[in-house]
Amino acid sequence: MASGDTLLIFTPLHNEPPASNAATIDLRNQHPVLDFDAATNESAVFGGVMPRNYAGTTGVTVYLHYAMSSAVADTVDWDVSFERVGDQQLDIDGDDFAAVNSVDNTTVPGTAGLVDIVNVTFTDGADMDSVAVGEGFRLKVTRDASSDDATGDAELWRVEVKET
Amino acid sequence: MARLFDDANPDWLNVDTAALNGFDITMSAWVYVDDLTINTTVLGVYDASEADNWFRLAIIGVDANQLRCQVLRETGSNVNADTSTGLSTNTWHHVFGTIDRSGGTISGTALLDGGSKGTDSQTATVSEAQWDRTRIGYTGDSSATQPMSGRIAECAIWQAQLSDAEAALLAKGSSPLFFQPEFLKFYAPLISDEDFDKVGGLSFVEGGSPAVAEHPPIIYPAPNFYIMAPPVSAVSDVPGWNFRKTRQNLLLRL
Numbered sequence: 146m147a148s149g150d151t152l153l154i155f156t157p158l159h160n161e162p163p164a165s166n167a168a169t170i171d172l173r174n175q176h177p178v179l180d181f182d183a184a185t186n187e188s189a190v191f192g193g194v195m196p197r198n199y200a201g202t203t204g205v206t207v208y209l210h211y212a213m214s215s216a217v218a219d220t221v222d223w224d225v226s227f228e229r230v231g232d233q234q235l236d237i238d239g240d241d242f243a244a245v246n247s248v249d250n251t252t253v254p255g256t257a258g259l260v261d262i263v264n265v266t267f268t269d270g271a272d273m274d275s276v277a278v279g280e281g282f283r284l285k286v287t288r289d290a291s292s293d294d295a296t297g298d299a300e301l302w303r304v305e306v307k308e309t
Numbered sequence: 310m311a312r313l314f315d316d317a318n319p320d321w322l323n324v325d326t327a328a329l330n331g332f333d334i335t336m337s338a339w340v341y342v343d344d345l346t347i348n349t350t351v352l353g354v355y356d357a358s359e360a361d362n363w364f365r366l367a368i369i370g371v372d373a374n375q376l377r378c379q380v381l382r383e384t385g386s387n388v389n390a391d392t393s394t395g396l397s398t399n400t401w402h403h404v405f406g407t408i409d410r411s412g413g414t415i416s417g418t419a420l421l422d423g424g425s426k427g428t429d430s431q432t433a434t435v436s437e438a439q440w441d442r443t444r445i446g447y448t449g450d451s452s453a454t455q456p457m458s459g460r461i462a463e464c465a466i467w468q469a470q471l472s473d474a475e476a477a478l479l480a481k482g483s484s485p486l487f488f489q490p491e492f493l494k495f496y497a498p499l500i501s502d503e504d505f506d507k508v509g510g511l512s513f514v515e516g517g518s519p520a521v522a523e524h525p526p527i528i529y530p531a532p533n534f535y536i537m538a539p540p541v542s543a544v545s546d547v548p549g550w551n552f553r554k555t556r557q558n559l560l561l562r563l
Contacts, residue, residue, distance in 0.1 A: 162482065162526030169524040171310045172501040180310070180523070 148203050148308055155191040155304040161283070163188050168288070171300065173212070173258070178300035180214070181288035188287040191304060199278045203309045204269040209286060210303035212260045213253045216296045222249040222289035225265045229274040230281040242285050243274035253295045260302055266309055310501040311339070311462035313522040314446040316347060319456035320517035321447035322504050327354050327440035328495035328511065333470040334408040336366050336378070337463070337479050339525045341401050344458035345370040351404055351457065352464050355449035357442040359383075362435050363450055366406050366419075368396060375427070378406025378419040381450070385433030390417035394425040401525045403480035407470045420473065423480030443495065443511060446519065460522050466495040484529045500524060 157170060157177040168179040168189040181187045199205075207225050224245035228235070235241055248263045267273040276282040284306070288299050314320040338352050345368070353365025361381040369375050374395030380388035388408070396402050405420040416430040442449040445464055446457040465485035469492035479485065485496050496508040501521050504513035 156532060158529055159531050161528060167526035169310070169526060170500055170529075171524065172503055 148200075151305055151307050152196050152199055152205065153193050153306040155193070155284070157189075157301065159191050160189045161192055163190055163285075168301065171298075173300060176302060178212070178302050180298040180300055181290065183290050183295065183297055183299075186287055186290050188285050189301060191284045191286070192281070193284065193306075194281050195276050195278050197278050199308060201269055201278055204267045205273060206264050206266045206307045206309045207284065208262055208264045208305040208307060209248070209301060210260050210262050210305075211299050211301050213257050213295060214298035214300055215257050216253050217255050217257055218253065219295040220250045220252050220293050221295045221299050222247060222251070222293040223263060223265070224287040224289050226285045227267065227274040227276055228283040228285065229276045230283065231277070232280065234280070241274075242283070243271065245287070246272065247289065249289070249292065310521040311341070311460040311524045312446070312499045312502075312504070313460050313520040314457035315517070315520075316344065316349065316456040316458035318517055319447055319453070320515070320519035321453075321456065322445040322513035322519065323442065323449060323516055324444075324506075324511045324513050325357065325442050326511055328443045328466045328506070328509060329354065329468045330437050330440050331468055332408065332410045332437065333468065334364065335467040335469060335471040336406045337465045337471075337476075337485055338366065338404050339401055339462045340368070340396070340404055340457075340459060341399065341522075341525070342368055342370075342396055342457075342459035343398055345374045345396060345398050347371065347458065348455045349457045349459070350444075350446060350448050350455045351461060352445050352466075353443075353449060354440050354466070355442040355444060356436070356439045357449060358451055359439070360451050362439060363448075364408055364435075365448065366404050367455065368404075376402075376404045376406070376419045376421045378408065378417040380408055380415055380417060380433065380435065382415070382431070382433035383435055385413075386431040388415050388417040388429050388431045388433060390419040390429040391427040392419045392421040392425040393427055394421060396421065405471075405476040405479060409470050420476045420480075423473075423477035426473065445497070445499075445513070447516065462499045462524050463527060464495070464497045464499065465493060467492045468494050482525070482527050484527055486530050498527075
């Protein structure tokens with residue numbers, strides 16, 4: 146796979162809600178979205194398998210497509226992290242996400258409902274919890290509401306994992 | 310987003326068609342109750358012209374906040390299956406009840422969050438052919454009462470008796486679509502203000518002004534995954550033709 150090629154795409158219906166502080170499903174003009182609170186850090190989790198065509202050298206970039214429920218000003222912060230499940234690498238009775246990488250202080254679109262796309266890069270290796278080709282993993286997306294200041298829900302519409 | 314009902318100015322969702330007209334019956338929903346000092350109604354199917362001859366899931370706030378699976382009979386005794394533990398306020402709970410009929414006996418079970426099972430069996434009769442209303446958040450008989458105070462989401466009714474094990478899985482957040490779909494007669498997720506039965510096609514009309522509020526976390530059947538395959542080179546250099554080499558990315562649908 147070449148740098149710049151899409152590896153995986155997730156939609157809100159792929160969400161595997163965490164046990165607490167989960168982003169919740171909503172419909173916006175019949176578009177399924179995941180609502181992330183403005184007051185509490187909430188998360189969505191997506192499970193996948195790293196495609197065999199991932200080169201494993203340049204890492205990945207995660208693109209978040211989101212719209213604001215009502216805010217037309219101020220900023221939003223997102224955290225993204227990987228959890229390697231792999232081949233006997235993780236006892237799935239517990240969570241073990243790696244440290245987050247963040248995209249912070251993004252000024253939200255001036256029209257609520259316009260979908261903005263932000264991205265977070267991960268170098269290959271420990272930065273993405275050493276997920277290798279053919280290995281199962283989970284991807285967690287969290288709105289860092291405790292740090293951002295845009296009012297109302299942030300609504301996640303799509304997630305793309307691209308080879309950097 | 311779930312639906313939020315206010316008991317002070319009763320709100321409900323109504324359709325004058327029964328979700329089903331026969332036995333066995335299973336009801337399932339998620340509730341987030343903000344007032345447990347009163348009795349409230351979650352979901353039921355009714356004979357709209359009668360004070361009895363209907364069934365519902367209800368929260369008995371004036372007692373021990375139990376979940377009740379209830380049948381109001383035409384003759385005989387009412388069936389009241391109450392869970393052994395009660396709900397807490399401002400917390401998502403899964404509510405589940407089954408009703409079956411054998412001869413002249415109607416039996417009910419109620420499970421709260423997949424456990425605390427309560428049962429009741431009574432000699433009773435109902436006229437299921439006369440059920441003609443499905444209502445969420447309020448009783449739908451000839452004199453509506455016991456409105457909900459709180460949120461309701463993921464309402465489902467099967468014409469089958471789901472097991473306690475299935476109730477436990479529903480209570481873990483699995484969508485009703487995963488369970489005996491061939492018998493699922495009614496499914497209204499109540500996401501945002503989409504008041505629609507996705508299985509039976511019933512479309513609800515608002516009573517009062519129910520609002521929208523945060524939905525419970527549910528795992529739904531996932532759509533197909535889309536994955537990009539490695540690029541391949543197009544055929545080129547056919548004699549007599551000038552093809553430009555191009556690379557094509559193939560979209561594979563798993």
